[in-house]
Amino acid sequence: MPRFMYAIFAVVAFALPGRAADVTTFTLDNGMDVVVLEDHRAAVVVHMVWYRVGAADEPPGKSGIAHFLEHLLFKGTDDLGPGELSATVTKNGGSDNAFTSQDYTAYFQRIASDRLELVMTMEADRMRDLEMTQDDVITERQVVLEERGTRVDSDPGSLFREQRNAAQYLNHPYGIPVIGWRHEMEQLNRDDAFDFYQRYYAPNNAILIVAGDVEPAEVRALAEKHYGPLEPTANLPERLRPQDPPHLSERRLSLTDARIAQPFVTRSYRAPERDSGDQFQAAKLVMLAEVLGGSAATSVLGQKLQFETEQAIFTSASYSGVSLDDTTFGLVIAPTPALSLAQAEAALDNAVAEFLEEGVDADQFESIKMQLRASLIYGEDNISAQANRYGAALTSGLTIADIQAWPDLLQTVTADDVLQAAHEIFNKDNAVTGWAKPAETAEVQQ
Amino acid sequence: MKKLVILIVLTMAFSTPVRAAVEVQELTSPGGINAWLVEERSIPFIALEIRFRGGSALDEPGKRGAISLMMATLEEGAAELDSQGFAAAREALAASFRFNVYDDVTTISARFLTENRDAAVALLKTALLEPRFDQVAIDRVRAQVLSIIKSDATDPSDIAGTNFDQLAWGDHPYASSRNGTLETVQGLSRQDMVDARARVFAQDQMYVSAVGDISAQELGLLLDELLGGLPQTGGPLAKTANYQLTSGTTVIPFDTPQSVALFGHQGIKRDDPDYMAAYVLNEVFGGGGFESRLMTEVREKRGLTYGVGTSLVPMDYGELILGQVRSDNASMAESIAVIRDEWAKIGETGLTAQELQDAKTYLTGAYALRFDGNAPIARIMVGMQMIGLPVDYIRTRNDLINALTLAEINRVARRIYQPENLHFVVVGQPDGVETGN
Numbered sequence: 001m002p003r004f005m006y007a008i009f010a011v012v013a014f015a016l017p018g019r020a021a022d023v024t025t026f027t028l029d030n031g032m033d034v035v036v037l038e039d040h041r042a043a044v045v046v047h048m049v050w051y052r053v054g055a056a057d058e059p060p061g062k063s064g065i066a067h068f069l070e071h072l073l074f075k076g077t078d079d080l081g082p083g084e085l086s087a088t089v090t091k092n093g094g095s096d097n098a099f100t101s102q103d104y105t106a107y108f109q110r111i112a113s114d115r116l117e118l119v120m121t122m123e124a125d126r127m128r129d130l131e132m133t134q135d136d137v138i139t140e141r142q143v144v145l146e147e148r149g150t151r152v153d154s155d156p157g158s159l160f161r162e163q164r165n166a167a168q169y170l171n172h173p174y175g176i177p178v179i180g181w182r183h184e185m186e187q188l189n190r191d192d193a194f195d196f197y198q199r200y201y202a203p204n205n206a207i208l209i210v211a212g213d214v215e216p217a218e219v220r221a222l223a224e225k226h227y228g229p230l231e232p233t234a235n236l237p238e239r240l241r242p243q244d245p246p247h248l249s250e251r252r253l254s255l256t257d258a259r260i261a262q263p264f265v266t267r268s269y270r271a272p273e274r275d276s277g278d279q280f281q282a283a284k285l286v287m288l289a290e291v292l293g294g295s296a297a298t299s300v301l302g303q304k305l306q307f308e309t310e311q312a313i314f315t316s317a318s319y320s321g322v323s324l325d326d327t328t329f330g331l332v333i334a335p336t337p338a339l340s341l342a343q344a345e346a347a348l349d350n351a352v353a354e355f356l357e358e359g360v361d362a363d364q365f366e367s368i369k370m371q372l373r374a375s376l377i378y379g380e381d382n383i384s385a386q387a388n389r390y391g392a393a394l395t396s397g398l399t400i401a402d403i404q405a406w407p408d409l410l411q412t413v414t415a416d417d418v419l420q421a422a423h424e425i426f427n428k429d430n431a432v433t434g435w436a437k438p439a440e441t442a443e444v445q446q
Numbered sequence: 447m448k449k450l451v452i453l454i455v456l457t458m459a460f461s462t463p464v465r466a467a468v469e470v471q472e473l474t475s476p477g478g479i480n481a482w483l484v485e486e487r488s489i490p491f492i493a494l495e496i497r498f499r500g501g502s503a504l505d506e507p508g509k510r511g512a513i514s515l516m517m518a519t520l521e522e523g524a525a526e527l528d529s530q531g532f533a534a535a536r537e538a539l540a541a542s543f544r545f546n547v548y549d550d551v552t553t554i555s556a557r558f559l560t561e562n563r564d565a566a567v568a569l570l571k572t573a574l575l576e577p578r579f580d581q582v583a584i585d586r587v588r589a590q591v592l593s594i595i596k597s598d599a600t601d602p603s604d605i606a607g608t609n610f611d612q613l614a615w616g617d618h619p620y621a622s623s624r625n626g627t628l629e630t631v632q633g634l635s636r637q638d639m640v641d642a643r644a645r646v647f648a649q650d651q652m653y654v655s656a657v658g659d660i661s662a663q664e665l666g667l668l669l670d671e672l673l674g675g676l677p678q679t680g681g682p683l684a685k686t687a688n689y690q691l692t693s694g695t696t697v698i699p700f701d702t703p704q705s706v707a708l709f710g711h712q713g714i715k716r717d718d719p720d721y722m723a724a725y726v727l728n729e730v731f732g733g734g735g736f737e738s739r740l741m742t743e744v745r746e747k748r749g750l751t752y753g754v755g756t757s758l759v760p761m762d763y764g765e766l767i768l769g770q771v772r773s774d775n776a777s778m779a780e781s782i783a784v785i786r787d788e789w790a791k792i793g794e795t796g797l798t799a800q801e802l803q804d805a806k807t808y809l810t811g812a813y814a815l816r817f818d819g820n821a822p823i824a825r826i827m828v829g830m831q832m833i834g835l836p837v838d839y840i841r842t843r844n845d846l847i848n849a850l851t852l853a854e855i856n857r858v859a860r861r862i863y864q865p866e867n868l869h870f871v872v873v874g875q876p877d878g879v880e881t882g883n
Contacts, residue, residue: 041486041488042814042817042818043814044814044815044818074736082746083736083737083746086735086736086737087736087737090735090737090804090808091804091807091808091811092807092811093807093808093809093811093812093813093814093815094811094812094815095734095735095812095815110815112811112815138749139746139747139748139749140749141749142748142749142750143745143749143751143752144752145774146704146749146750146751146772146773147752149703149704149772149774150704150752150753150772151752153702153703153704154602154702154703154704154772258600258701259600259601259701259702261593261596261597261599261600262593262596262597295533295537296533297529297530297532297534298530298533298534303530306586307529307530307586310586313589313590313593314590314593334593336589363534364534367534367537367538368537370538370540371537371540373540374540374559375540377489377490377491377559378489378491378557380489381489381491381819381820381821382818382819384818
């Protein structure tokens, strides 16, 4: 199903990039950045174009246009009929898709490496020459509304996430869902899509990533031939989104829905993201998330709440630093039936407070670092995942140097660093607390 | 949607390699364990895939969910280590062990670094041979399973799957979730875990493959060490399931803005001579791509859904051709009408010559792309063994597809698409859709 998965990559972005030795980068004269990741074990290539534009760059009132446009990119160009790009990839034994996040929009094909030029020709064509009929736009708008129905409206967990996210950001557009609010999606039209397209879909706003069985010189020649002639957008706006003011007040939400069977409590704290040349704070938070919630049996929350007190069925701590602007650090507890949500929240807070007193277990910390080092080795087996990591980082304000420094940076974090980061991050004034409740539970909030 | 999970396992078995280095070695260990190996030395780790024929369908009457709970508890303490001790030991080795159960197969997927190979194998061996099944661990995992069962009961997609299975398979284990019910799972004891393990783990039902940084000789010794202590035979195999559903529509009322429908009828066995033709037909009709007939008609032309697809589901004791679609309550009736029309159409007229040609080009080109990583290749190889395909199939599979003729395809289309037997199970509040025949 194309044109989906907008939120998935943020979650896995924690995994580490692999060997730096196989990475080649260069920039075309029109400003298009190119990254080549070599893996010659199989005659397969992943060809991706990442645009430095996502849902958080949308004009006010047009929520969902970035993702809607992503769907419309499959509707044809001056040279390609509707659906012809995907059909051509399929006929050649490949697969293709696209995805949109708050910070990026990406298109990819995976195909035998001797077909690289074929997919590059078509991808370059749709960067500047998109065409679509009014009928295509109306039908595809129904598809994205159905997509919202499937991904969000049918799933109380997603609905709740959307509400909590809206409360998390006071002014920043990260509070608006990538897929869009339904009432605004219903009004999106062909002009909205073209305005957005013409401004942002340009070589000087794009990153080409080619990963697999390719030689950098061959990629350079093909890229110069197919992407090189494309006109850049003049005066491309800097990516400055409205920023949040200081958060002075804790926010609390609860959602009651008959479709929720397992109640749970979430807490998400405002957190810094990885900044270019300044990633250490984010590295500390990655390690904090691992220490608190990385493994059910050995993490702090798992040990305390699932094993010692047996108050929880599930706990987690999560943080992804790959983001253009400030992000969040999240905690979750799904309690056993014996606990109310108020008790569950208290148990979670208590576990965190104990951790701040007790500090980091040295053996656990060393084990986490060992596993991170091992993940570099395992990661070499999946070139597509590496390509995704490069694309997400490069469209979120990071550089190749940042990406390559990151694994070593994680290894330099100390237990004291983790504790210090914990003291800084756990400030409820910056936080949103959510209670998700089945319909029959009549519980009074604290 | 458990049936679709199985499908993924089975389709993996069709893969073919593009990798220059995909050279499959068949080996027998000194202790008599057969395995397939691809030696891949460029990255210092090993992916090991072990499967036992017989999955949750082996649950005894009244013990539904026992095998699933047993597999989920294997890692929760073994030999001298309790649950947390086992996890700490595995994490310190940066190894991963995954235990899964499907209708007809239980799987163990292990991944470990070359430098930690012996220690990782020794640890995994304790989980297979000396699981503790501590009562406290069983109860903790049970609470998680009960939570999942309750959540499934309020998820429209799971409700549709459960109802379709129940209507299709009557009193066979296929008719219910492999997780079990609230009642059966609450009743499971430690002895049930011990019994379930004895039913499943047997060398005469075992299939093994490995990909990575290891030689055939080293692998043989590793397998004897890891698996040689398992019993030769296990419990009785499952019984054949009788498909019981007839044409019609079943509406399960549920308060949700978008309905979910599962639809299908009896399918085709994996070892049927027409299976490959049916596979190609399904690819064109409702397979993975955007170009399938159903995606074109329901999504691209009419905007009635975000996704619609069909699968062949050839289980060991019964088989389905099964599809799923989600559509707003207001548009589900139209989606169903379009799918019924398409179902009848392909049954009557089959494919066009162009569709068959395009499908052949796609399927033969895409086969190689499945061999992308050590763990995927290990899964493909073990799947082939379970179906009974020779190593050589990797080379001949595309020839088999290219050899299919339009006449043959269209004969099989008439056989497998039976609009008169097509049943829809719809969960939601679909306008203008009612239960009936």
